[in-house]
Amino acid sequence: MEMTILGCSGSLASPDNAASGYLLRMSDGQRILVDIGPGVLARLQVHDRPGDVHMVFSHLHPDHCLDFPSLAVWQRYHPTDAATRRHTLLGPSIAPVHLGRASADRLEDVDDFSDIFDMVTWSAPTEGPVAFPDPAYTEHRIGDARLYAAPAVHPTESYLMRIEDADGSSLVYSGDTAATPHLAAVATGADVLLCEATWGERDNGNNPPQMHLSGEEAGQAAAEAGVGRLVLTHIPPWGDVEGALRGARRFYDGPVEVAVPDMVVTPGL
Ligand SMILES: [Zn+2]
Numbered sequence: 001m002e003m004t005i006l007g008c009s010g011s012l013a014s015p016d017n018a019a020s021g022y023l024l025r026m027s028d029g030q031r032i033l034v035d036i037g038p039g040v041l042a043r044l045q046v047h048d049r050p051g052d053v054h055m056v057f058s059h060l061h062p063d064h065c066l067d068f069p070s071l072a073v074w075q076r077y078h079p080t081d082a083a084t085r086r087h088t089l090l091g092p093s094i095a096p097v098h099l100g101r102a103s104a105d106r107l108e109d110v111d112d113f114s115d116i117f118d119m120v121t122w123s124a125p126t127e128g129p130v131a132f133p134d135p136a137y138t139e140h141r142i143g144d145a146r147l148y149a150a151p152a153v154h155p156t157e158s159y160l161m162r163i164e165d166a167d168g169s170s171l172v173y174s175g176d177t178a179a180t181p182h183l184a185a186v187a188t189g190a191d192v193l194l195c196e197a198t199w200g201e202r203d204n205g206n207n208p209p210q211m212h213l214s215g216e217e218a219g220q221a222a223a224e225a226g227v228g229r230l231v232l233t234h235i236p237p238w239g240d241v242e243g244a245l246r247g248a249r250r251f252y253d254g255p256v257e258v259a260v261p262d263m264v265v266t267p268g269l
């Protein structure tokens, strides 16, 4: 598996960085786009063909989904790169209505994407946390890839996800979440933890609860899970990048980086 960071700016796009969007190229040739915030579709056009991507959502806050209606336009109407098959759309249970309203022509309408997507709802353990692997995790398939979810702590229906490629590599993405023991559990032994670190050091004590992680909390989860590599993401344009990095390093002694646009990460290498 290979991941290209299309955008990683937290909460909104910045002048040189789209909001959240991560392109996964799997060993069986499938493309999986994880989140599609503002600016991500433009960057996807630079890196790959938007007409042939599956879509996975951590949650449906605007900074993670607002380019989706335009992706649907591309897959339906592009003269040479329209979708030639239905792709999988895996996300929260509210996705069909939430995204359908964002794409509708009239207030009372809900656009039906079933012409281009199979809409599948995440299934996650309701109890736990349990260290991965465990029968409590539901397996979702996209091609040869296996995807698993655990509950995140965030104001809307949100998931942590683990993606396992047929080549044996594994990636865990936190989406947006406050600290939760489910994160280290689902990330157990993963090659890469792509983890939000919205807050750095200068935010200490001023953070709203039940929303996001700090760099320190990302580092704690990475250490507890024993992941091979930690990539910090979702730092807002006004964020404390260096503080988040220092915080993560206080707890995790493996390799830590801050995500930047166009960065390529290869889990397992
Ligand atoms: Zn966000």
Ligand SMILES: [Zn+2]
Binding pocket: 059, 061, 154, 176
């Ligand atoms: Zn969010």
